[in-house]
Amino acid sequence: MLEIRDLHAAVAGEPILKGLNLTVNAGEVHAIMGPNGSGKSTLANVLAGKDNYEITGGDALFEGKSLADLEPEERAQLGLFLAFQYPVEIPGVSNMEFLKAALEATRKAQGKEEWDSVTLLRKARETCKQVDLDPQFLKRGVNEGFSGGEKKRNEIMQMLLMEPKLALLDETDSGLDIDALQTVARGVNSLRSPERGIVLVTHYQRLLDYIVPDFVHVLSNGQIIKSGGKELAHELEEHGYGWLTGDRNDGKDQSA
Amino acid sequence: MSALLSPEDLKRQALANVQDATESNAENPALTALRDSSLAALKAAVFPGRKTEQWKYTSLQPLADGHLNRRAAAAATPADLPELGDYRLVLVNGRLDESSSALPDGVTLKREASRLEGLTTPFALYNGAALDDAITLEVAANTDVAGTVQVIHYADGDQPAHCNTRLEVVLGTGSRMTLIEQYLGRGPVLTNAVTAIETRDNAHLSHYRLQSEARDSLHIGTLLLRQSGVSRIDSYQLMAGNRLRRNDVRAFIDKSGAELNMNGIFVARDRTHIDNQLCVEHRVPDCTSNQVYRGLAGEKGKAILNGRIHIHPGASGTLAELSNKNLLLNPGAEIYTKPELEIYNDDVKCAHGATVGQLDAGQQFYLQARGVPLAEAKRMLSLGFVNELVMGLPDQTVADWAQPWLAGELGQSRGADEEAA
Numbered sequence: 001m002l003e004i005r006d007l008h009a010a011v012a013g014e015p016i017l018k019g020l021n022l023t024v025n026a027g028e029v030h031a032i033m034g035p036n037g038s039g040k041s042t043l044a045n046v047l048a049g050k051d052n053y054e055i056t057g058g059d060a061l062f063e064g065k066s067l068a069d070l071e072p073e074e075r076a077q078l079g080l081f082l083a084f085q086y087p088v089e090i091p092g093v094s095n096m097e098f099l100k101a102a103l104e105a106t107r108k109a110q111g112k113e114e115w116d117s118v119t120l121l122r123k124a125r126e127t128c129k130q131v132d133l134d135p136q137f138l139k140r141g142v143n144e145g146f147s148g149g150e151k152k153r154n155e156i157m158q159m160l161l162m163e164p165k166l167a168l169l170d171e172t173d174s175g176l177d178i179d180a181l182q183t184v185a186r187g188v189n190s191l192r193s194p195e196r197g198i199v200l201v202t203h204y205q206r207l208l209d210y211i212v213p214d215f216v217h218v219l220s221n222g223q224i225i226k227s228g229g230k231e232l233a234h235e236l237e238e239h240g241y242g243w244l245t246g247d248r249n250d251g252k253d254q255s256a
Numbered sequence: 257m258s259a260l261l262s263p264e265d266l267k268r269q270a271l272a273n274v275q276d277a278t279e280s281n282a283e284n285p286a287l288t289a290l291r292d293s294s295l296a297a298l299k300a301a302v303f304p305g306r307k308t309e310q311w312k313y314t315s316l317q318p319l320a321d322g323h324l325n326r327r328a329a330a331a332a333t334p335a336d337l338p339e340l341g342d343y344r345l346v347l348v349n350g351r352l353d354e355s356s357s358a359l360p361d362g363v364t365l366k367r368e369a370s371r372l373e374g375l376t377t378p379f380a381l382y383n384g385a386a387l388d389d390a391i392t393l394e395v396a397a398n399t400d401v402a403g404t405v406q407v408i409h410y411a412d413g414d415q416p417a418h419c420n421t422r423l424e425v426v427l428g429t430g431s432r433m434t435l436i437e438q439y440l441g442r443g444p445v446l447t448n449a450v451t452a453i454e455t456r457d458n459a460h461l462s463h464y465r466l467q468s469e470a471r472d473s474l475h476i477g478t479l480l481l482r483q484s485g486v487s488r489i490d491s492y493q494l495m496a497g498n499r500l501r502r503n504d505v506r507a508f509i510d511k512s513g514a515e516l517n518m519n520g521i522f523v524a525r526d527r528t529h530i531d532n533q534l535c536v537e538h539r540v541p542d543c544t545s546n547q548v549y550r551g552l553a554g555e556k557g558k559a560i561l562n563g564r565i566h567i568h569p570g571a572s573g574t575l576a577e578l579s580n581k582n583l584l585l586n587p588g589a590e591i592y593t594k595p596e597l598e599i600y601n602d603d604v605k606c607a608h609g610a611t612v613g614q615l616d617a618g619q620q621f622y623l624q625a626r627g628v629p630l631a632e633a634k635r636m637l638s639l640g641f642v643n644e645l646v647m648g649l650p651d652q653t654v655a656d657w658a659q660p661w662l663a664g665e666l667g668q669s670r671g672a673d674e675e676a677a
């Protein structure tokens with residue numbers, strides 16, 4: 001489903017990803033962990049097609065298509081979804097209007113049946129409730145004045161409605177209270193299916209107690225330096241990244 | 257065709273029409289006095305040229321096509337004009353369609369015009385000097401007009417020509433009215449328009465000024481507001497650019513306690529042009545004016561707003577605000593905005609702000625990342641930029657008309673057909 005081979009990418013001319021490899025098959029849940037500034041959000045933004053995030057080498061294929069050749073909206077229409085670490089606010093554009101535009105464009109591209117406005121409103125309301133967001137939020141400007149946690153829930157709400165093939169969640173758990181964390185986890189788990197891939201970027205083992213990953217990767221300095229099963233997350237929780245990155249504290253070397 | 261047009265040329269062309277017109281108009285003696293005094297003033301007036309400060313960004317060169325040499329002929333009222341009010345008057349090329357003259361109780365229609373004070377631009381004077389027809393609406397004292405009144409000024413012609421159109425409105429003491437002034441049209445006609453409104457004590461006017469003639473049309477218009485009484489005017493102005501659109505809005509706030517609110521949205525897409533010259537005169541103490549304008553320009557469109565607030569020496573206790581935010585949709589478009597304050601009194605509160613920004617790349621990406629195509633994302637963000645003002649339109653019928661109209665104006669560029677034309 002997603003195949004990243006020796007990916008190099010630069011942000012505003014600065015090399016950030018330096019030969020990254022990752023394969024996500026349908027039905028799998030992957031977690032990516034790694035120190036601040038290691039390139040996790042950069043990877044997400046490169047995959048989603050943000051301006052100024054330039055692929056300088058290697059390739060990223062989604063469903064066999066090279067992402068580099070596609071506009072951001074085409075990637076979304078193919079079924080790629082990025083839940084942003086910092087969702088932007090769009091005053092003046094209501095959440096509902098936004099959902100309508102997003103769903104019209106993607107459902108049409110995917111050959112799914114169109115939802116009339118009554119269906120859309122009903123689904124949107126139901127999904128709001130599913131993530132504990134008051135349906136009144138549909139009338140507000142996109143993320144406008146939402147609290148940190150509300151923004152994250154809004155991302156999950158969009159994801160649930162859009163039913164992507166591949167969902168990338170960039171620190172959706174950060175800044176959530178315990179109840180919200182469970183709500184978000186329930187939402188993500190409800191999407192888990194043999195046709196779908198999920199990539200969770202997170203700093204915390206706790207999320208992975210609720211959404212149990214098939215694979216855990218450590219991203220450091222623009223590369224995946226270690227991959228393992230769910231137990232890797234526990235090791236990281238215990239020892240930090242130092243023993244993997246080889247620098248600073250405990251001198252445990254990378255082969256350990 | 258494109259010989260350089262001097263201020264003297266313009267004046268000569270205008271005066272030539274007036275001399276021709278005098279005889280044919282003799283049948284409406286109600287207009288004679290205004291025509292004569294306007295003509296006298298016009299003879300002394302100087303038309304704008306390249307060096308005129310208030311016309312810095314607007315060239316009258318499009319008139320070299322000969323618009324001022326020809327008056328638009330009488331034409332029939334088109335069948336499909338919008339109905340935004342409960343009562344509708346239609347003027348085609350400045351002449352009232354008499355089949356459309358039903359009005360609510362308490363509102364009287366006269367085929368006359370009289371106002372001259374405050375109308376000082378050469379085009380407003382020419383309008384007065386050349387009138388074939390005009391309408392004055394008088395709202396009787398203490399009338400809460402039942403139903404909204406729409407006045408459509410329709411410009412129609414197949415070749416460069418001009419028309420003069422005029423509306424005067426007086427709201428009597430204690431009266432209330434909703435007036436929808438709408439400019440529509442077809443073809444390369446210059447509409448030279450004057451609207452003059454007076455509000456007496458305790459009058460309340462809700463005023464809509466909707467301007468969307470054809471893109472190859474021209475419009476030079478004056479809106480004169482005079483609050484002779486303690487009154488309130490709420491004016492909502494929606495304007496699309498065309499080949500040349502120039503609006504001079506002049507407000508005289510002349511009685512203590514009066515309140516003026518003006519909101520406007522203007523859009524200049526493709527190669528269209530729109531120039532707003534606003535001037536609010538606070539001449540007495542303790543009045544309030546509040547102006548909120550939002551402008552957008554895209555492709556090679558050009559939009560201008562000059563917002564002058566003039567607070568006279570005696571006008572203590574004045575509260576005056578002007579905000580003009582603008583959105584440049586691409587680097588080739590132009591927006592010029594300038595608040596211009598002249599304050600001759602210390603005891604006033606005056607706030608103003610003018611900005612020109614661009615579409616936010618982060619917002620654009622967020623929409624695209626949800627599958628929304630770039631052009632649609634831009635349209636949504638542009639609409640979002642003016643959404644607050646659209647939501648603030650109190651008349652539901654106007655709001656229902658404005659939303660799709662704006663969505664069209666802010667949608668995909670019509671550049672392709674424009675190049676072909």
Ligand SMILES: Nc1ncnc2c1ncn2[C@@H]1O[C@H](COP(=O)(O)OP(=O)(O)OP(=O)(O)O)[C@@H](O)[C@H]1O
Binds near residue numbers: 012016041042043
């Ligand atoms: N526009 C930019 N210009 C220059 N450097 C940038 C830009 N955007 C990101 N970077 C740099 O790229 C590196 C990777 O950033 P990124 O946001 O991908 O890290 P991250 O792994 O998501 O970190 P965190 O865990 O803190 O979210 C950082 O050093 C960051 O400063």
Ligand SMILES: [Mg+2]
Binds near residue numbers: 040041042085170171
């Ligand atoms: Mg990050």
